[in-house]
Amino acid sequence: MCELFIMSPLQSTASDILIEPRAVDESRPLRIVVIGAGISGILAFIRLNQRVPNLDLCIYDKNADIGGTWLEANVIIQATGALNNRRWPNIPGLHDFGGKLLHSASWDVDYDHSLKWYSIQIVLGMLQQVAHIDHYVRSRTWIAPRFAREYLEQRGSELDNCEEVLHRRSGVVSLLIDSDSFLIDTFTAEEIKSFETDHQDFGRIKSEITKIDRSGIVIADGEHREVDAIVCATEFDTTHTPHFPITGRAGMTLATRWKQIPEIYLSVAVNGFPNYYTSWGSNTGLDGGNLLILIERQIDNFTQCIRKVQRDNIRALSMKANAVHLFTQYCDSCFAGTVIFPHAIEVVASPRWEDFDIEYVNNNPMSWFGDGWTQNEKLDQINVDYLDDDRVDFPQPAEIMHSVNIL
Template sequence: MGEAPKHWLDERCIDEYRPLRVIVIGAGISGILASIRLPQKIANLSLQVYEKNADVGGTWFENRYPGCACDIPAHTYQATFEPNHEWSQFYASSQEIHRYWKKVVAKYDCGKYIKLRHEVNGATWDDRTGKWRVSIRNLVDHTVVEDSCDVLISGTGALNYWKWPDIPGLHDFGGKLLHSADWDEEFDWTGKRLAVIGNGSSGIQIVPAMLEKSVHIDHYVRGRTWLAPTFAREKVDQMGKGLDNFSFTQEDIARFKDDPAFYERFRKDIELELQSVHSVTIKGSPEQLGAVELFTENMKRRLAGKPELLETLLPSFPPVCRRLTPGPGYLEALASPKVDVITTGIKQVVEDGIVTADGQHHPVDAIICATGFDTTFSPRFPILGKNGLSLSEKWRGVPSTYLSLATDDFPNYFISLGPNSALGTGNLLLLIEKVIDYIVLCLQKMQRDNIKSMSPRSSAVEGFVQYCDLYFQTTVFSLDCRSWYKGGTSDGRVSALWPGSSLHAMQALAHPRWEDFLYDYENENACGWIGNGWTVKEKTKQVNVDYLNYDQIDFPPLPLVGEAGENRALG
């Protein structure tokens, strides 16, 4: 008997795309964009999005603390295909951003793919079937259901697992204890003495938002930080806003709606400024050196009420080493006589307040912990890849990925906003869109080439990790400053940021390098993609010759003949 053939005719047409079942974890921005783009571009798709919360929106549903807002201009923080002319603030509030994404979900009918109050609590790859087995807990009736899919997409984001700070006696406090990521919207702080712990992005927004109604705020500052000048400052001034007024009037909004050319210019001008500052992240660059003086003068002006605070807050590290925020009103709030900035470490929390390391007792009615999230990228539930490999164990030392969106030994598993995906400068929303587009291209290839599973080669993952480490040595992100970019450390590996500019990421994600992946094929037939010699329309007797329609023909430009007889191509 001869050797069995390695390839055979698959009983499928060459353009007969096999069914794909896709599960997306999370209905934040990544999940919403996936629920728009995947049905639009993937044929024969079964899609399910599981969301643990009671509503869509991810971080913009969860974070409801006073002052919570986007720290880049709202007109750059929206889907490219769904511009919003009605932003009421230059830096939109979390509630307004949440309303925007709710409208997007309704407009594109994404809700039919989304199950709310369903929390994924485990996923295991089955190499035999080429599918993911996924365990989901219904948070209403607490039942556990099992689902399976060909492709699993994580859209949980990096900043969604909040934690209390490790302070002795914190939970023995007799007053109101709150965390910025678990806010009690019934809390009324009118006339109360408050302690706000932390001067990251949340703390910078909370202090000015709570100042007016409170009687006093003790603001506990562990590290120094830079406050950025206003983005698109000239554009804001041109609209008559001034530096301290970031609201849009009804007349502004009407002009955005009625004058498309004006709106396009406004939006593009802000986007251009956002995309033109990458050089400030490079060590020793003229822009980086100039930023120190620019930022210092900006902070000095805004702290005019308490000039002595400048030395307390001014960092020794350069701007952008930590996440930047313009923090409208923050420095001005610190200059208020109602605010005390406390840099002494906290020794313990007692029933009626906080005791600092110098032994001083600071009585307060409420403690607000603006102390951030777990930024280790460790999965919140077990994800097991080939041969039972745990993603948590794999990423224990270095959260290694290929282009931030996949990793070796985890077939058909894609990540939006995974390790090395965030941006120090530029447009993050644009990058999320490009990641979803990249995943779409991978799913299309799986269907077109009859691929059962795909995952990046280990050499491609190792190469990207090494590239990241080499690149960040040229940037200020690697300098000595405590940052969530480095997992909350001051000298750790930069594991959160994309290794380059926002525009660089767009180029890197535009055209997948298929040679960087490993593939397993349906029925182990690598030539199965060729099918059985037929197309679907031939089989169904719907043949047409639309390829001869003039709008389908690629007409080459005709050469022009110059006076000297030279050929010139049309522009």
């Protein structure tokens, strides 16, 4: 348990200030735990290793091939995702069904689904391989129209030189071909044409399912449709509450904190839980574009927080309760008329330090200043990278600078 320490300038004297035996630019060693080895966990592993020196990183995952033995860490990153805890839909008689019952999140790869009649919410990947599919769906899928295509044509497709780029990364090419060859398969002309035409062996059913019996599905109008297999592509626990206890200050658990509403600042941090960050948290902008880019920006946000903790010798970086409350109010107001997280990538990319409370190691706000040395001096190293052209802040040529009147 960490106690908040606040020092007024009037309370301190020269004799009170502790000179820390550390360089001003020293990155103190940190242990970081990432919970989850999915997309967010992988991105966290990449970014943290790129940008955080003196790092001791451990990733925990529920699967047997990844694990760890730590009991303590300086920073916790929850990267468990939102679609990792599947459930069977609450439909009367579901488990009385006599055919094959499948879930999209736990697929039986050995099951032969050819020549079968299906009830399913996953269509495109199986349409060419089954005798018939009934697609039960409440409404049509909304897809944003394309935009700015004319600018892409003017610039030229960025895929034009993808082969050249991949040739420079031969290890990546071989890895993709060996492990994910299905990703580089292309559709034949016949397959593309089949996607654009109506299928007699496909039915879209919007009527509510009332029950399931041994041979099939009964819908609201009383019709009974016999099927060989049912695929459930719905029902996940998306409450964002972790499936393991996380306890913050004053003994408050995250489950209790989020019992009424999962309040979280910019989808990444919660007050009362210092040095704790979550990827793809509540209010993450799922409709804001490419999800991977947004997760990368969230990881960038964490990384900057971690670097500040390292360089400034900070013990705890905590969200202010008022910042969380104001963001919740903003969401309630903004999302009353839209589901789009406005400019999510720009908003999440960098932390706003004024929204954090900061507590320092040894309760010493001047500990960041160190003992008057730099790391290079202590280690007898010479670093002149600042002389490289890409590190020098050259002024722009006079002809492109704004005119300045000197009075």
